[in-house]
Amino acid sequence: xxxxxxxxxxxxxxxxxxxxxxxxxxxxxxxxxxxxxxxxxxxxxxxxxxxxxxxxxxxxxxxxxxxxxxxxxxxxxxxxxxxxxxxxxxxxxxxxxxxxxxxxxxxxxxxxxxxxxxxxxxxxxxxxxxxxxxxxxxxxxxxxxxxxxxxxxxxxxxxxxxxxxxxxxxxxxxxxxxxxxxxxxxxxxxxxxxxxxxxxxxxxxxxxxxxxxxxxxxxxxxxxxxxxxxxxxxxxxxxxxxxxxxxxxxxxxxxxxxxxxxxxxxxxxxxxxxxxxxxxxxxxxxxxxxxxxxxxxxxxxxxxxxxxxxxxxxxxxxxxxxxxxxxxxxxxxxxxxxxxxxxxxxxxxxxxxxxxxxxxxxxxxxxxxxxxxxxxxxxxxxxxxxxxxxxxxxxxxxxxxxxxxxxxxxxxxxxxxxxxxxxxxxxxxxxxxxxxxxxxxxxxxxxxxxxxxxxxxxxxxxxx
Amino acid sequence: xxxxxxxxxxxxxxxxxxxxxxxxxxxxxxxxxxxxxxxxxxxxxxxxxxxxxxxxxxxxxxxxxxxxxxxxxxxxxxxxxxxxxxxxxxxxxxxxxxxxxxxxxxxxxxxxxxxxxxxxxxxxxxxxxxxxxxxxxxxxxxxxxxxxxxxxxxxxxxxxxxxxxxxxxxxxxxxxxxxxxxxxxxxxxxxxxxxxxxxxxxxxxxxxxxxxxxxxxxxxxxxxxxxxxxxxxxxxxxxxxxxxxxxxxxxxxxxxxxxxxxxxxxxxxxxxxxxxxxxxxxxxxxxxxxxxxxxxxxxxxxxxxxxxxxxxxxxxxxxxxxxxxxxxxxxxxxxxxxxxxxxxxxxxxxxxxxxxxxxxxxxxxxxxxxxxxxxxxxxxxxxxxxxxxxxxxxxxxxxxxxxxxxxxxxxxxxxxxxxxxxxxxxxxxxxxxxxxxxxxxxxxxxxxxxxxxxxxxxxxxxxxxxxxxxxxxxxxxxxxxxx
Numbered sequence: 001x002x003x004x005x006x007x008x009x010x011x012x013x014x015x016x017x018x019x020x021x022x023x024x025x026x027x028x029x030x031x032x033x034x035x036x037x038x039x040x041x042x043x044x045x046x047x048x049x050x051x052x053x054x055x056x057x058x059x060x061x062x063x064x065x066x067x068x069x070x071x072x073x074x075x076x077x078x079x080x081x082x083x084x085x086x087x088x089x090x091x092x093x094x095x096x097x098x099x100x101x102x103x104x105x106x107x108x109x110x111x112x113x114x115x116x117x118x119x120x121x122x123x124x125x126x127x128x129x130x131x132x133x134x135x136x137x138x139x140x141x142x143x144x145x146x147x148x149x150x151x152x153x154x155x156x157x158x159x160x161x162x163x164x165x166x167x168x169x170x171x172x173x174x175x176x177x178x179x180x181x182x183x184x185x186x187x188x189x190x191x192x193x194x195x196x197x198x199x200x201x202x203x204x205x206x207x208x209x210x211x212x213x214x215x216x217x218x219x220x221x222x223x224x225x226x227x228x229x230x231x232x233x234x235x236x237x238x239x240x241x242x243x244x245x246x247x248x249x250x251x252x253x254x255x256x257x258x259x260x261x262x263x264x265x266x267x268x269x270x271x272x273x274x275x276x277x278x279x280x281x282x283x284x285x286x287x288x289x290x291x292x293x294x295x296x297x298x299x300x301x302x303x304x305x306x307x308x309x310x311x312x313x314x315x316x317x318x319x320x321x322x323x324x325x326x327x328x329x330x331x332x333x334x335x336x337x338x339x340x341x342x343x344x345x346x347x348x349x350x351x352x353x354x355x356x357x358x359x360x361x362x363x364x365x366x367x368x369x370x371x372x373x374x375x376x377x378x379x380x381x382x383x384x385x386x387x388x389x390x391x392x393x394x395x396x397x398x399x400x401x402x403x404x405x406x407x408x409x410x411x412x413x414x415x416x417x418x419x420x421x422x423x424x425x426x427x428x429x430x431x432x433x434x435x436x437x438x439x440x441x442x443x444x445x446x447x448x449x450x451x452x453x454x455x456x457x458x459x460x461x462x463x464x
Numbered sequence: 465x466x467x468x469x470x471x472x473x474x475x476x477x478x479x480x481x482x483x484x485x486x487x488x489x490x491x492x493x494x495x496x497x498x499x500x501x502x503x504x505x506x507x508x509x510x511x512x513x514x515x516x517x518x519x520x521x522x523x524x525x526x527x528x529x530x531x532x533x534x535x536x537x538x539x540x541x542x543x544x545x546x547x548x549x550x551x552x553x554x555x556x557x558x559x560x561x562x563x564x565x566x567x568x569x570x571x572x573x574x575x576x577x578x579x580x581x582x583x584x585x586x587x588x589x590x591x592x593x594x595x596x597x598x599x600x601x602x603x604x605x606x607x608x609x610x611x612x613x614x615x616x617x618x619x620x621x622x623x624x625x626x627x628x629x630x631x632x633x634x635x636x637x638x639x640x641x642x643x644x645x646x647x648x649x650x651x652x653x654x655x656x657x658x659x660x661x662x663x664x665x666x667x668x669x670x671x672x673x674x675x676x677x678x679x680x681x682x683x684x685x686x687x688x689x690x691x692x693x694x695x696x697x698x699x700x701x702x703x704x705x706x707x708x709x710x711x712x713x714x715x716x717x718x719x720x721x722x723x724x725x726x727x728x729x730x731x732x733x734x735x736x737x738x739x740x741x742x743x744x745x746x747x748x749x750x751x752x753x754x755x756x757x758x759x760x761x762x763x764x765x766x767x768x769x770x771x772x773x774x775x776x777x778x779x780x781x782x783x784x785x786x787x788x789x790x791x792x793x794x795x796x797x798x799x800x801x802x803x804x805x806x807x808x809x810x811x812x813x814x815x816x817x818x819x820x821x822x823x824x825x826x827x828x829x830x831x832x833x834x835x836x837x838x839x840x841x842x843x844x845x846x847x848x849x850x851x852x853x854x855x856x857x858x859x860x861x862x863x864x865x866x867x868x869x870x871x872x873x874x875x876x877x878x879x880x881x882x883x884x885x886x887x888x889x890x891x892x893x894x895x896x897x898x899x900x901x902x903x904x905x906x907x908x909x910x911x912x913x914x915x916x917x918x919x920x921x922x923x924x925x926x927x928x929x930x931x932x933x934x935x936x937x938x939x940x941x942x943x944x945x946x947x
Contacts, residue, residue, distance in 0.1 A: 078518050091517070098511055100518060197518040203747035232520050233750055311550055311744055314561020315515040319613070329611075333554050356552075356742035365744065 002216045003163040004069055011068035012057070018050035018068030018112065025070035025114050028161040035137045035159065037152045038072070041115040042081030046070070049112045064109035065224065071106065072156045072165040075116035076123055076199040077208075079103050086199045087131040088121040090316050090323045090340030100197030101232070102166065102208050102225045109224050117152025117165060121342040122313065123173055123201045125149050126414045129405055130344045137401070139181040140440060144398040147177030150211070154181045157211040164212045164221050170201045171301055172394070172418025174209045175430035179393035179443025182432050183211050184460070186218045189451050190425030191236040193222070194229030202308035203234070205301075205422040215431065215460040222453070240427070240451035251459055253279055254289035254386035259417050264395045271434035271442035272392045278463055279390075289382050289389065293375040297420040300375065302412060303355050303368035304423070309345075310352025316340060347408060376424045388459055389447040391417050393430045397440035417445060427453040431460050466706040474671045474709070476702045477679055478631035480640060480694070481666040483622045484648050485600065486530045487655045492599045492621035493521030493564065493749075500616035501660060513619040515559035520748050523548075527621040528752055529762050530653040531571045531597050534623050536763035537651035538592050540575030545753055548597075548746040553739050556613050557602035565624075567743045570596035571752060572623070578771055579636060579643045585784050587771070590640050591628040598622050623653070629668070629679065634698035641665055641694045646770050650794050658689055665694050669701045671709070680705065681715040685722055685729050697722050700729055773797050779809035782816055789823050790816060795835045796823070802839045803846075811846035818842075818863045829864065837866045845872035852934050853883050885934040887941065890925075893933055894941045897924045910946045918942055 001009065010016040026043055056063050073079055076086045078096035085091045103113065120130035128151025129135040136151040138144035139158035146155045150167030154177035157165050167174040169187040178185025186209040193208035200206060208225065212218040219241075226239035255276060260269060276286050318324040318336025326335035341349070355364035382389060394414055404411040421428040426447055433444035448456040491498050494512035512519045535542045547569040550562040572595035578587045600620040605612045625644060631637050645663055649656040656662055670682035683705070685697045705715050720729040768776075770791045777787060777800070790797050796819050804812035822829040845866070849859035858881035865875050876882050884890060897903055903924060906917035918939055925938040 078516075084517070086517070094517070096516075096518075098516070195518070196520055199517040200520075231522060233522050234520075234748060307744055308747060311552060311562060311742075314552060314554070315517070315559060317554060317556075317561060319556050320514060320559060321516070329556065353742060356744050358740050358742070361743070 002214045002220075003212070004066065004217045004220060007069050007163060008065070008067050011053075012063075014057075016068075018053040018057070018110075019047070021068045022046050022050040022070050022112050022114060025162055028159070029115060029156075032159050032161060035139070035142070035146075035155055036134055037117055037136055037156050037159075037161070038115040039075045039085055039087060039118050039131075039133050039152070040082035042079065042113050043115075045081030046112050046114045049107070053110055053112070064111075065220070066106060067110035069111045069164070070114045070162050071111050072115055072117050072153055072162045073103060073113050074119055074150050074153050074165070074167050076119060076168060076201075077103055077116075077166060078197040078199070079113055079116065081113065082116055084116065084199070085132070086122050087119045087133055088340060088342060088345065089132045090336075091199075092132070092323065094321055096197075098197055100208075101194035101229045103197070105224055105227070106221070114162065117150070117156055119152060119173075120149040120344065122199065122309075122345050123149040123168055123170060124309070124342070124344045124348055126172065126176055126411060127399075127404065128152065128177070129401065130342050132342060135401060138398045141398065141438075143400060144440070145180065145401055145403075147180035147394075147398060149173040149177075150185075151177045154178055154183060154185065154211050157181075157183045157213060160213075164210050164217055166208065166210050168198055168201070169207050169209055169418075169422065170205050171305060171422045172415045174211065175393050175418050175428060175443070175445060176414065178211055178430040179432075179445075180398035180441065182435075182441030182443070183213055184215055184218050184432070185209065185211050185430040185443070186222055187421070187428045187430075188222060188226065188453050189236070189240050189427045189448075191234050192240055192427075192453065193225045194227075194232040194235050196229055196231040200312040202305040203312065204308060205305065205425070207422075215429075215457060215464050218429075219457045219461070236451070240453045250283045250285065251387040251455075252385065253284050253286045254382055254389045255286055256294070256389055256391040257288045257290050258292070258294040259391035263413075264392060265397065267436040268392045268394070268396060268442050271436075272390075272444050275433040275444045275463070276390070282462065284459075286390075287386075289386060291375075291378050291382060291420070293371070293378045294420055296371050297375060297423060298412060298416050300368045300371050300423055301415070301419040302351065303364050304372065306348040306352035307356050307365050308352070310349040310356070313341070313345065313349055344408070372423050375420060379424050379426065383449050387449075387452075387455060391445050391447070393417060393443040393445045397436050397442055421445075421447045424450075426450055427456055429456050429460055431463070466703050466710060470710050471703070471706055473673060474702070474706050475632060475674045475676075476634070476669055476671045476698065477629045478637050478698060479629035479668045480627045480631065480637065481668070482625045482627075482641070482644055483600075483664045483666075484534065484625065484644075484654050485662045486527055486621040486623065486653050488524055488526045488530060488621055490524055490526070491619035492524050492527050492597070494619055495522075496619075498620055500620075503616055505612070505614035505616060508616045509618065513559065513615055515561075521564060521746075523749055523752065524621065527597060528571070528754070530621070531595075531623055532754070532759055532762040533651045533766055534625075534648060534653045535572035535575070535595065536766045537647045537653075537769065538572065538575040538577060538595065538625065540592060540595065541573040542754065542759045542763070543569060543571050543573060544756070544759075545569065545751050546571040546596075547751045548749045550744050550746050551741045552744075553741060555601070556611065557604050557615070557618070559602070559615065559618060563599060563601065564746055564749070565598035566596035568745070569751075570594045572596065572625075577627075577640070577643060577647065579640045580771065580774075581635070581639050582642065582788060583635070588636060590630040590636075593626045593628050595623050595625040598624060629670075634695045634702065637667065637698045638691045638695035641691045645691070646791065650769055651766055661689055664689050667694055667697055667701075669698055669705070670715070671702055671705045680709070681717050683715065683718055683720050683729075685720045686732070688722055693722055693724060696727055697729055700727065704729070767794070768798065768801065770797075773801065776801060777804065777816075780804065780813040780816060781809070782813060786816060786820055790819055793823060793831055796831055799835045799839070803842050806839050807843040807846065811843060811850060814846040814849055814859070815842050818860060821860065821863070833867045841866055841872055848872060848876065852936060853885065854881055855883060855931060858883075858931070880932075882932065883934045884929060884932050885937055887937065890933055890937050890941050891945075893925055893929050894938060894945060897921065897928050898942075898945065900924065907946060
């Protein structure tokens with residue numbers, strides 16, 4: 001039985017209660033305070049919901065597939081019970097009047113959110129060091145980063161505080177911290193889960209996903225979160241997760257050669273090769289595949305995404321909600337944004353505005369979108385001969401706190417393997433592949449065809 | 465002021481951008497009520513309009529269909545694929561920090577509008593460059609030391625109709641604005657209430673020496689909300705620009721506002737301070753894909769247009785002022801056409817004149833009620849008037865009472881307005897009149913061959929019959945009796 005199934009079984013059979021599960025999770029969170037995992041706890045609301053669920057259980061009412069299961073939510077999802085900060089001073093005391101669709105769906109099945117986890121402010125970053133509330137520490141080595149931007153959620157699952165936690169992934173923000181902390185991280189096909197009620201980073205690559213220890217738990221959580229939402233026009237009409245994967249037999253796996261060259265840590269390569277061996281041992285065929293457009297992916301990403309970022313952050317103007325400073329109109333705009341955003345936010349706003357400026361739009365934004373189409377075409381070609389593509393998640397295991405903060409470019413390079421599937425909207429899972437000699441977790445990335453998430457789940461479960 | 469001689473040396477060139485508020489049930493991208501009239505500020509605002517974090521726009525399909533209707537009325541091709549873009553600028557009435565508009569692939573393509581000259585009855589053509597869907601912003605009101613933001617209007621669907629610079633007089637500019645208003649109201653896409661800002665005009669105007677192939681530097685007068693102000697602003701700007709040019713100065717490319725009280729334009733923002741809107745395709749909204757079948761189906765709902773009415777009404781020989789005032793009310797225009805189709809030009813012309821009564825400013829008649837009157841009742845009443853069963857005054861009185869279950873004949877009888885057309889009856893009345901002492905002089909005159917006095921006797925007959933005698937018949941009887 002998976003971890004979530006065990007909890008549901010305990011709660012439904014009366015061996016435990018929603019209240020006991022929530023209290024235990026809150027205690028575990030408290031025990032790990034030093035990791036700086038949570039920005040705010042939603043204890044009061046969680047206890048109230050647990051009480052309600054227990055009452056229903058006594059009355060014999062249906063309490064859903066996640067009855068009494070505590071979970072944690074990245075603090076860019078709007079929720080009740082605590083402010084939604086996006087780890088930025090701008091929203092430090094923003095109380096959301098609505099909840100994200102994904103959270104609503106999980107609550108409808110009886111899951112209970114116990115707290116809001118740390119992230120890089122507005123999800124800008126790959127280490128959770130860009131948080132206004134300080135960095136989250138790595139679950140395995142406290143001198144190292146948790147990865148990011150969904151660092152808090154990854155560590156919360158890795159340390160067993162909650163059986164699952166929600167993240168968002170724009171260019172690797174679920175997959176990379178999953179790899180750094182040794183847990184499963186799911187980025188579904190773009191449009192699988194509603195983005196409604198999640199603070200937008202880059203609308204064309206933002207996807208909502210989760211962290212768990214076991215693949216089966218991820219599959220359960222994702223199947224609940226997935227589905228068309230009339231409040232998000234980019235959700236798919238039919239969820240790829242509600243269609244079971246039926247194809248039996250062995251798969252053709254392509255290992256992306258462009259991700260196994262120079263600049264990739266030898267222990268990361270070794271772990272990846274170990275996973276490949278497991279695949280072949282299980283009877284799957286593995287062959288090399290080359291995707292030359294990969295070398296442009298980071299350049300494409302750091303044009304398209306900042307453009308969308310600067311646009312999506314334009315609403316934080318100090319007028320209606322959020323941090324506000326200044327007296328006159330231009331003063332309020334200027335000072336509120338200057339004081340409310342973190343340096344990395346400002347860097348991306350600057351890049352975004354630059355590439356959208358009149359005279360530069362064609363040369364940067366349009367050119368990047370054209371290159372993006374070429375990358376997608378290359379994937380399509382690769383998927384003619386392969387069911388699944390495989391690469392490391394990141395070129396290195398978790399790095400030291402502060403190691404990359406002075407060099408934004410070096411930090412961006414950590415995204416080099418996670419960014420391409422994001423640009424193409426493909427499902428990409430990060431699953432544990434092994435450990436370095438120092439004991440640092442290393443993950444491998446499984447990339448599927450668009451809307452073939454079920455196939456990835458099948459393979460990941462088999463190889464677990 | 466430039467002199468008439470100076471003005472005569474130049475030609476003005478005008479292009480107009482017109483914003484039309486669509487009368488959809490809900491806003492363009494959120495599910496809340498689109499009609500914010502008489503509502504408290506900030507009470508018709510959804511989380512999407514308020515731009516809360518994480519909220520997303522969902523395109524209102526009704527607005528898309530209204531855009532198709534508007535495009536059909538403009539004679540434009542509708543795009544099978546159109547897209548939305550973000551136009552960025554910071555302002556307190558723009559919560560998202562960008563306006564969702566259509567920069568690169570608008571829904572409505574090029575078209576042509578036949579501009580009707582309301583004074584001469586002639587038409588001229590103005591080409592439409594394109595028209596696109598976009599959302600309206602909120603409203604600011606400025607007090608001393610602070611400003612208030614009302615987001616009720618935020619997210620109201622607009623179509624912006626962009627004309628080519630085909631307009632060359634302030635009168636043509638006014639007529640273009642009025643013609644567009646007619647087209648959009650007829651297409652049923654807007655309430656057309658200018659007072660509430662349902663249609664707003666930005667006038668781009670430049671002037672150049674007559675015969676010059678090159679256009680002058682333009683200024684843009686923004687946010688005009690009446691046809692009169694379009695004309696006045698164009699006149700003022702032409703004058704101002706000619707004055708500058710005649711003085712050897714340059715016209716600045718700038719945005720100007722219209723001061724309605726002072727009837728003048730004032731500088732608001734010059735080109736050096738022009739915004740860079742940093743347009744970007746909106747990744748939240750999938751492209752609008754329309755099949756030819758859907759476009760044709762929606763476009764087929766476009767009703768008869770004013771120029772078509774004008775053409776079909778020619779047989780009635782109505783005064784153009786009557787035609788234009790009836791065209792102001794599409795429902796009456798439609799009803800009149802039904803009457804015309806169900807009778808003759810002569811009868812329909814009578815009905816047309818009664819309809820103008822409805823439009824009189826002090827009228828107590830309700831157009832809704834008049835439109836509901838069965839066409840055959842209107843035809844019957846017109847026939848009765850035509851055949852002199854009713855005097856024209858009596859016919860109007862009956863018209864006012866129409867709308868119930870009673871036929872015009874029943875009403876006329878009840879109101880005792882039917883004219884006496886029975887020869888025997890008339891003869892009786894004439895005999896009585898001829899015997900009156902005040903008739904004696906006239907009778908003598910007629911017998912002496914002075915037929916002018918017949919009219920006087922007819923008048924006496926009418927008076928004696930309390931207006932019910934058929935005057936034509938009375939005249940005939942009098943002539944016969946005094947032959």
